[in-house]
Amino acid sequence: MILTVTPNPSLDRTYEVPALERGEVIRADGERVDPGGKGVNVSRAVAAAGRRTVAVLPLGGAPGALVAELLDAQGIEVAPVPVAGATRSNIALAEADGVLTKINAPGPELSAAEQELLLDTVRSHSRAADWIACCGSLPRGLAPSWYADLVHRAHAAEVRIALDTSGHALLEALRARPDVVKPNAEELAEAVGRPLATVGDAFKAAEEVRAMGAGAVLASLGADGQLLVSDDGAWFGGARVSAVRSNVGAGDASLAGFLIAGGTGPEALASAVAHGAAAVRLPGSVMPAPADLDPAAVTVTADIPHGRALTEPVS
Numbered sequence: 001m002i003l004t005v006t007p008n009p010s011l012d013r014t015y016e017v018p019a020l021e022r023g024e025v026i027r028a029d030g031e032r033v034d035p036g037g038k039g040v041n042v043s044r045a046v047a048a049a050g051r052r053t054v055a056v057l058p059l060g061g062a063p064g065a066l067v068a069e070l071l072d073a074q075g076i077e078v079a080p081v082p083v084a085g086a087t088r089s090n091i092a093l094a095e096a097d098g099v100l101t102k103i104n105a106p107g108p109e110l111s112a113a114e115q116e117l118l119l120d121t122v123r124s125h126s127r128a129a130d131w132i133a134c135c136g137s138l139p140r141g142l143a144p145s146w147y148a149d150l151v152h153r154a155h156a157a158e159v160r161i162a163l164d165t166s167g168h169a170l171l172e173a174l175r176a177r178p179d180v181v182k183p184n185a186e187e188l189a190e191a192v193g194r195p196l197a198t199v200g201d202a203f204k205a206a207e208e209v210r211a212m213g214a215g216a217v218l219a220s221l222g223a224d225g226q227l228l229v230s231d232d233g234a235w236f237g238g239a240r241v242s243a244v245r246s247n248v249g250a251g252d253a254s255l256a257g258f259l260i261a262g263g264t265g266p267e268a269l270a271s272a273v274a275h276g277a278a279a280v281r282l283p284g285s286v287m288p289a290p291a292d293l294d295p296a297a298v299t300v301t302a303d304i305p306h307g308r309a310l311t312e313p314v315s
Helices: 038-048 061-073 112-126 146-156 167-174 185-192 199-212 250-260 265-280
Strands: 002-005 010-017 030-036 053-059 077-082 088-095 100-103 131-135 160-164 196-198 216-220 226-230 233-239 298-301 309-314
Touching (some): 002 038, 002 250, 030 061, 038 053, 038 061, 053 061, 053 112, 061 077, 112 146, 131 250, 160 250, 185 196, 185 309, 196 199, 199 216, 199 226
Parallel strands (some): 010 088, 053 077, 131 160
Antiparallel strands (some): 010 030, 088 100, 196 309, 216 226, 233 298
């Protein structure tokens, strides 16, 4: 079982539009409403793969009730933490050329009692978990050290933990030595405090993040592929993608694929790449099912292309 923790979930509305024109009325070609948040997306991808998952998340108001309803309809066990504030609603605008514009609301502020209830709920469900995936931003009220506390508690319960967050929350959590962290290129650059222009730059940054405390680093480099750097070695993976429809949740699908495949080694990286590549071909934040995967399009190698320039370098 994969237990996910999403401290700041959302109700996500995605509109497919021909192009954005400021000040104009834009008619959408398509619309989706999905339960959102990085950990929620991981649970959705795990469930789509036919595996058991439990989603722990604070929920409040009408948006929170709809998130729970949508997750239940997808066969996901929800462990809700009732909160006074309403769950946030986010908007994504997906243009025909693949450009995505997102508007993310801040979300409710959690009280001290709600924070403690959230930790208690994670603890009560962690006994049956093979992995805990803690993902996304922290809502107002939670200190940057909150994820670090969760990592310590997971290890005390002898459960492996994967973390997908950024900024101060990531740096604080690294001191607690999470088993896996999954930054994208921008988050990786922010963690080491310098730009990334090549795959080699990303590799060096991943090694530094490991030195800060991460057991392994699964780095998403967008269209350029993914890096896995761990005690067992380093690998680079990529996949052919004919057309990008939406990249919402693609990184979350990758993390789910990685954990589904055991969370270690080149086979897990191949699964991560396959899930991420499948996700970008789907509308909105739809998570890929096994039929959507194309393992034959995936390549994984221990020969890291250090000199390859990143398609979207991070300054």
